[in-house]
Amino acid sequence: MMSxxxxxLTPIKVQDSMEANKPDTATRILDxxxxxxxxxxxxxxxxxxxxxxxxxxxxxVNYHFGxxxxxxxxxxxxxxxxxxxxxxxxxxxxxxxxxxxxxxQLVVSFIRPCLALSKDxxxxxxxxxxxxxxxxxxxxxxxxxALNQQYSIFVQRYTSAFQRALPQFGxxxxxxxxxxxxxxxxxxxAGNDVLKIFVRSQVVTARDPDMIVKHLVxxxxxxxxxxx
Amino acid sequence: MMSxxxxxLTPIKVQDSMEANKPDTATRILDxxxxxxxxxxxxxxxxxxxxxxxxxxxxxVNYHFGxxxxxxxxxxxxxxxxxxxxxxxxxxxxxxxxxxxxxxQLVVSFIRPCLALSKDxxxxxxxxxxxxxxxxxxxxxxxxxALNQQYSIFVQRYTSAFQRALPQFGxxxxxxxxxxxxxxxxxxxAGNDVLKIFVRSQVVTARDPDMIVKHLVxxxxxxxxxxx
DNA sequence: ATGACTTTAGAACAAGCGTTTGAAACTTAC
DNA sequence: GTAAGTTTCAAACGCTTGTTCTAAAGTCAT
Numbered sequence: 001m002m003s004x005x006x007x008x009l010t011p012i013k014v015q016d017s018m019e020a021n022k023p024d025t026a027t028r029i030l031d032x033x034x035x036x037x038x039x040x041x042x043x044x045x046x047x048x049x050x051x052x053x054x055x056x057x058x059x060x061v062n063y064h065f066g067x068x069x070x071x072x073x074x075x076x077x078x079x080x081x082x083x084x085x086x087x088x089x090x091x092x093x094x095x096x097x098x099x100x101x102x103x104x105q106l107v108v109s110f111i112r113p114c115l116a117l118s119k120d121x122x123x124x125x126x127x128x129x130x131x132x133x134x135x136x137x138x139x140x141x142x143x144x145x146a147l148n149q150q151y152s153i154f155v156q157r158y159t160s161a162f163q164r165a166l167p168q169f170g171x172x173x174x175x176x177x178x179x180x181x182x183x184x185x186x187x188x189x190a191g192n193d194v195l196k197i198f199v200r201s202q203v204v205t206a207r208d209p210d211m212i213v214k215h216l217v218x219x220x221x222x223x224x225x226x227x228x
Numbered sequence: 229m230m231s232x233x234x235x236x237l238t239p240i241k242v243q244d245s246m247e248a249n250k251p252d253t254a255t256r257i258l259d260x261x262x263x264x265x266x267x268x269x270x271x272x273x274x275x276x277x278x279x280x281x282x283x284x285x286x287x288x289v290n291y292h293f294g295x296x297x298x299x300x301x302x303x304x305x306x307x308x309x310x311x312x313x314x315x316x317x318x319x320x321x322x323x324x325x326x327x328x329x330x331x332x333q334l335v336v337s338f339i340r341p342c343l344a345l346s347k348d349x350x351x352x353x354x355x356x357x358x359x360x361x362x363x364x365x366x367x368x369x370x371x372x373x374a375l376n377q378q379y380s381i382f383v384q385r386y387t388s389a390f391q392r393a394l395p396q397f398g399x400x401x402x403x404x405x406x407x408x409x410x411x412x413x414x415x416x417x418a419g420n421d422v423l424k425i426f427v428r429s430q431v432v433t434a435r436d437p438d439m440i441v442k443h444l445v446x447x448x449x450x451x452x453x454x455x456x
Numbered sequence: 457a458t459g460a461c462t463t464t465a466g467a468a469c470a471a472g473c474g475t476t477t478g479a480a481a482c483t484t485a486c
Numbered sequence: 487g488t489a490a491g492t493t494t495c496a497a498a499c500g501c502t503t504g505t506t507c508t509a510a511a512g513t514c515a516t
Contacts, residue, residue: 041271041365041366133365133422137420144425147425148426148428152427155427156427176447179421180447183420183422184415188408188411193407193411194360194364194410194414195406197375198376201403203407218454219404219405219408219451219454220451221454222453223448224447227446228446
């Protein structure tokens with residue numbers, strides 16, 4: 001048994017044979033778990049649902065990942081790293097130009113990776129954004145600590161970038177506006193519309209990612225740059 | 229046994245005696261369940277957790293509400309009615325003045341009931357907004373249908389009000405902007421900050437409702453009124 | 457005080473949960 | 487081909503879940 005420890009260190013395991021067109025067991029579990037966790041949440045998703053749909057044995061989850069909690073962590077970590085890296089790469093490119101950045105450029109640097117994610121089924125499509133929004137609300141303690149340690153750089157980079165882009169605002173105002181901005185951006189891509197609780201929203205059901213961006217950018221930029 | 233049906237028709241049961249300062253069994257269950265559903269989510273909250281903390285017998289939930297699902301519905305319905313009514317009352321007052329409404333007035337008409345809720349522990353405090361945001365993400369099918377039937381008027385009223393306040397935009401643009409606006413307002417009051425996944429956010433942890441409003445209104449109004 | 461009704465109580469139920477086990481099947485290297 | 491290592495499998499484990507049952511206790515008008 002080599003998996004429980006090493007799997008976490010090499011989470012992005014490529015499909016190493018073409019003899020069957022199915023991905024290997026661990027990947028199949030990750031894919032199904034990702035979808036079911038998004039659909040029903042962590043607690044409401046049983047290992048039996050996952051293993052059945054993934055067509056693997058029930059014990060395979062504990063063999064490959066150690067526990068249901070560890071499986072969730074693996075599901076999440078498989079996506080978060082590349083996503084954060086993509087955002088930071090956008091920031092790098094912008095800052096290398098040497099020119100002063102606008103709020104709109106910063107907004108787009110976050111939205112572009114979201115958009116790429118939404119359009120690429122191989123990277124989980126829109127699932128990961130929805131998984132993040134569920135995770136945010138479900139408040140997995142263990143996951144939070146891991147993310148705090150690994151990815152706080154994400155917020156730091158954006159914070160200082162926004163402080164330079166909006167020098168007229170103090171640090172506290174910037175924090176509030178980023179809070180609002182990322183909140184609306186994330187929920188837009190996750191498809192979380194409060195109004196859809198009350199009526200069948202035509203906005204959210206027809207979810208062309210490009211349409212989201214088209215309407216989202218002006219809204220967020222205006223909110224960020226509005227005089228106090 | 230009179231409760232399963234009639235309880236739903238008279239959900240706001242006042243404490244009818246002062247001989248003990250405890251509310252009656254059904255109310256005590258509702259209060260504890262509301263808090264635990266918000267804290268841990270529906271699936272992760274067991275009836276035993278609820279009944280233990282409410283200091284009632286385990287069977288009391290099924291006796292008074294029929295099932296765990298029905299309990300959730302009761303918890304939600306106890307709050308949603310008064311909240312929607314408060315928003316619509318604000319709209320009524322505004323529209324009775326006869327003058328043309330601004331986007332800011334409409335935003336405030338929604339925020340004011342949120343604020344009142346947040347400040348009144350007797351009405352569940354900030355719990356209900358957080359419950360809504362969890363419900364939104366957890367997607368209770370039964371609840372959705374009930375809300376669709378009863379409270380679609382809420383969205384209709386706000387939609388037509390915004391169309392009059394922002395006549396320069398088409399219906400589709402209005403829908404998108406309302407989607408974004410209510411999304412950010414709700415998540416602000418629910419304390420859902422994406423960034424807090426990555427770092428301990430000072431914005432969200434210090435949650436003075438008045439501070440939320442002070443920063444929220446300019447952001448949302450600017451987003452709503454921004455040229456396309 | 458009696459009888460009808462409502463509410464509480466403890467115990468039990470079947471079903472589902474995450475996890476573990478130990479043996480079988482498969483893969484890989486020599 | 488054999489041995490070592492890896493992965494799959496069916497079965498079972500102990501435990502918790504929502505729900506139900508029946509009897510006891512409490513309430514209240516007559």
